[in-house]
Amino acid sequence: MSKVITSRKEDYNKWYNDLVLKGELADYSAVRGCMVIKPYGFGLWENMRDILDKKFKDTGHQNAYFPLFVPKSLFEAEEKNAEGFAKECAVVTHYRLKNNPEEAGKLMVDPEAKLEEELIVRPTSEAIIWNTYKDWIQSYRDLPLLINQWANVVRWEMRTRLFLRTAEFLWQEGHTAHATKEEAIQETKQMIDVYADFAENYMAMPVIKGVKSESERFAGAEDTYTIEALMQDGKALQAGTSHFLGQNFAKAFDVKFADKDNNMEYVWATSWGVSTRLIGGLIMTHSDDKGLVLPPRIAPIQVVIVPIFKGEEQKQELLQTLESLAKELKEKGIRVNIDADETRRPGWKFAQHEMKGVPIRLALGLRDLAQGKIELARRDEGTKELFAIDEVIKRIPNLLEEIQDNMFSKAKAFRDNHITKADTLEEMVKILDEKTGFVSAHWDGSAETEEEIQKQTKATIRCIPLNNIEEEGKCILTGKPSKQRVLFARAY
RNA sequence: CGGGAAGUGGCGCAGUCCGGUAGCGCAUCUGGUUUGGGACCAGGGGGCCGCAGGUUCGAAUCCUGUCUUCCCGACCA
Numbered sequence: 406m407s408k409v410i411t412s413r414k415e416d417y418n419k420w421y422n423d424l425v426l427k428g429e430l431a432d433y434s435a436v437r438g439c440m441v442i443k444p445y446g447f448g449l450w451e452n453m454r455d456i457l458d459k460k461f462k463d464t465g466h467q468n469a470y471f472p473l474f475v476p477k478s479l480f481e482a483e484e485k486n487a488e489g490f491a492k493e494c495a496v497v498t499h500y501r502l503k504n505n506p507e508e509a510g511k512l513m514v515d516p517e518a519k520l521e522e523e524l525i526v527r528p529t530s531e532a533i534i535w536n537t538y539k540d541w542i543q544s545y546r547d548l549p550l551l552i553n554q555w556a557n558v559v560r561w562e563m564r565t566r567l568f569l570r571t572a573e574f575l576w577q578e579g580h581t582a583h584a585t586k587e588e589a590i591q592e593t594k595q596m597i598d599v600y601a602d603f604a605e606n607y608m609a610m611p612v613i614k615g616v617k618s619e620s621e622r623f624a625g626a627e628d629t630y631t632i633e634a635l636m637q638d639g640k641a642l643q644a645g646t647s648h649f650l651g652q653n654f655a656k657a658f659d660v661k662f663a664d665k666d667n668n669m670e671y672v673w674a675t676s677w678g679v680s681t682r683l684i685g686g687l688i689m690t691h692s693d694d695k696g697l698v699l700p701p702r703i704a705p706i707q708v709v710i711v712p713i714f715k716g717e718e719q720k721q722e723l724l725q726t727l728e729s730l731a732k733e734l735k736e737k738g739i740r741v742n743i744d745a746d747e748t749r750r751p752g753w754k755f756a757q758h759e760m761k762g763v764p765i766r767l768a769l770g771l772r773d774l775a776q777g778k779i780e781l782a783r784r785d786e787g788t789k790e791l792f793a794i795d796e797v798i799k800r801i802p803n804l805l806e807e808i809q810d811n812m813f814s815k816a817k818a819f820r821d822n823h824i825t826k827a828d829t830l831e832e833m834v835k836i837l838d839e840k841t842g843f844v845s846a847h848w849d850g851s852a853e854t855e856e857e858i859q860k861q862t863k864a865t866i867r868c869i870p871l872n873n874i875e876e877e878g879k880c881i882l883t884g885k886p887s888k889q890r891v892l893f894a895r896a897y
Numbered sequence: 898c899g900g901g902a903a904g905u906g907g908c909g910c911a912g913u914c915c916g917g918u919a920g921c922g923c924a925u926c927u928g929g930u931u932u933g934g935g936a937c938c939a940g941g942g943g944g945c946c947g948c949a950g951g952u953u954c955g956a957a958u959c960c961u962g963u964c965u966u967c968c969c970g971a972c973c974a
Binding site: 414415418419433437492493529558560562563564569570574576623642643644645646678679680682713714715716747749750751752753754755756757768770772773780897 | 898931932933934935936965966967968969970971972973974
């Protein structure tokens with residue numbers, strides 16, 4: 406765990422930015438609030454995407470693609486949704502540039518080319534998709550409609566942070582239509598389970614599944630299910646959401662179907678998404694002062710091999726062994742990279758691969774080769790050990806799993822240690838200030854109370870956990886009766 | 898949208914108060930020695946100092962305007 410974690414917020418933010426930049430995941434771009442995802446970072450995203458995509462398909466979904474632009478009239482059809490996103494929409498108003506007559510070599514927006522209707526760059530695709538679904542759904546035979554899209558969206562945020570809150574980000578958004586309310590709710594829950602499974606078993610990031618309070622709910626949803634993770638600085642991160650949309654969008658876009666008895670009914674809807682924000686969560690869950698620590702299951706490179714040599718002859722001698730070793734590992738489905746770059750020295754490479762979070766590093770020099778040994782270093786624990794070369798090949802698949810499990814256990818222990826009960830507001834503030842993390846407290850269920858608590862503590866209700874136990878108590882603010890505790894935290 | 902700070906080779910910065918030949922570290926290029934935890938020595942290349950005006954014999958430096966970025970809040974996934 407990083408020493409900067411306990412330090413000031415600015416230091417923590419600098420630590421985080423350094424991890425992203427030095428870990429070669431992404432860079433700032435020339436466009437305000439946007440980032441360039443570098444090949445290594447994109448490789449990580451691709452791995453995550455592929456696993457999720459398979460899970461979506463395994464649960465019966467198909468991929469499709471819808472337009473980037475949403476005509477304003479469509480966008481405003483579902484009022485609450487439109488209102489919720491209105492403040493952060495990028496809007497296309499013109500379709501042409503022309504030479505500026507007053508300044509040679511410069512372009513200007515052609516005032517003649519004003520669009521009759523403005524186009525909104527999608528902040529989310531419900532509007533354009535439901536406008537399409539209207540034509541796709543006629544009968545109960547067309548249901549359920551289970552579609553996902555991988556896309557970029559734009560939200561013009563006041564303040565941006567690499568991966569966590571960029572003006573443009575990559576995500577997937579699932580949009581489904583169902584004949585019954587029960588089936589739609591079932592779908593909503595199923596997808597939050599898929600997300601939780603992915604977060605915990607692939608990203609090694611423990612999450613709490615729960616339901617959002619009314620004020621934290623997605624604009625236009627009846628219910629929002631969430632997975633909440635805890636970062637090393639004690640702040641919570643909403644890592645994924647799944648929304649039960651009721652019939653709000655069906656009514657707004659007039660999506661009806663004929664049931665078996667030939668009655669026209671509105672369909673029931675869900676939507677769910679996770680974004681490149683997950684990468685931000687991954688970084689802040691596992692990394693240390695040496696750089697990123699990536700879980701083996703999604704790491705772009707799982708094993709990096711560093712030969713230590715002087716001159717071409719020695720290099721070739723080592724490569725003979727290393728290439729066959731790499732080949733064997735690849736046959737076991739392991740992502741291996743031999744870093745035989747002659748222009749970098751071993752120490753530099755060690756530091757570099759640690760910054761990039763590669764789970765296992767193998768180093769081989771002639772000294773080891775003579776004894777038939779190879780050095781193996783674990784990124785998660787920072788330990789080094791010598792193994793016989795043929796033994797290491799057998800050992801690595803299990804070791805990758807061990808590292809995966811170890812990372813999850815460590816993160817989970819930290820998270821579990823940072824769920825603290827509080828019965829008074831003073832207690833809660835003290836915990837939030839000093840210990841940080843989640844505070845489990847009673848709440849009377851009203852939005853006013855939640856708002857007041859937020860004003861006084863800067864913490865919001867992260868979720869009402871799904872596995873909550875009933876417990877009689879009194880609201881931490883108003884003293885009104887409450888049947889369960891909910892989780893508060895300061896959040897990203 | 899409020900409050901701060903900053904824009905100087907690819908990156909990180911000094912120089913600005915007190916105007917006078919544009920510097921340092923990293924990176925890069927060449928040559929050599931090196932190579933088991935971010936190598937060393939020597940030599941070289943690269944910048945109209947964010948942009949636009951103004952003051953001045955002379956502006957990175959002073960003045961005015963403007964744009965952008967970052968940080969802290971508020972808002973948000």
